Structure formats: C-alpha cells, structure tokens
Amino acid sequence: GALDGTYTIGMASRELKEEETAEGAAATVLAMDGIAVVVNPANPIENLTVDQIKSIYVGETTVWSELQ
Numbered sequence: 001g002a003l004d005g006t007y008t009i010g011m012a013s014r015e016l017k018e019e020e021t022a023e024g025a026a027a028t029v030l031a032m033d034g035i036a037v038v039v040n041p042a043n044p045i046e047n048l049t050v051d052q053i054k055s056i057y058v059g060e061t062t063v064w065s066e067l068q
Contacts, residue, residue, distance in 0.1 A: 002010030003023050016027050037053055039045060045067055055061040 001007045003020065003025055010025070013033060016025050021027075035053075035057075037048065043064065045064060048067065052061065052067050061067060
C-alpha cells in the first residue's frame with residue numbers, strides 16, 4: 001500500500017526486498033523485536049544457552065530431552 005500510494009507509511013518486521021527499494025521504499029528502524037522465552041514451571045530445564053534457544057526456534061530441537 002505504501003508503494004502504490006494507498007497510504008504513506010508501511011510497517012514490516014523484515015528487511016525490505018530489493019524490488020521494494022527499487023520502487024522507492026525507504027527503511028527506517030523504529031524498534032527492534034524481542035523474544036521472551038517462557039517455560040512451564042513443571043519443566044525440569046533450568047538453563048538454556050542462546051544456541052539452544054535458537055535451535056528450538058528454527059526447529060532443529062523438538063524434544064526437551066535433547067537439551068539435557
């Protein structure tokens with residue numbers, strides 16, 4: 001919509017594509033996304049590394065027992 005003039009400001013939580021910038025879109029960072037890791041209190045896992053958390057979010061780790 002911002003590219004075709006329907007509105008003047010557009011929001012995206014990703015980098016602009018080359019074709020979007022070629023059409024005149026300009027990016028301005030307003031905020032950075034954050035991730036909160038919430039685990040059920042009954043879960044026995046007490047500490048996770050950043051790499052372990054990443055492996056969960058990208059689907060490499062799918063079972064808690066893989067993290068012990």
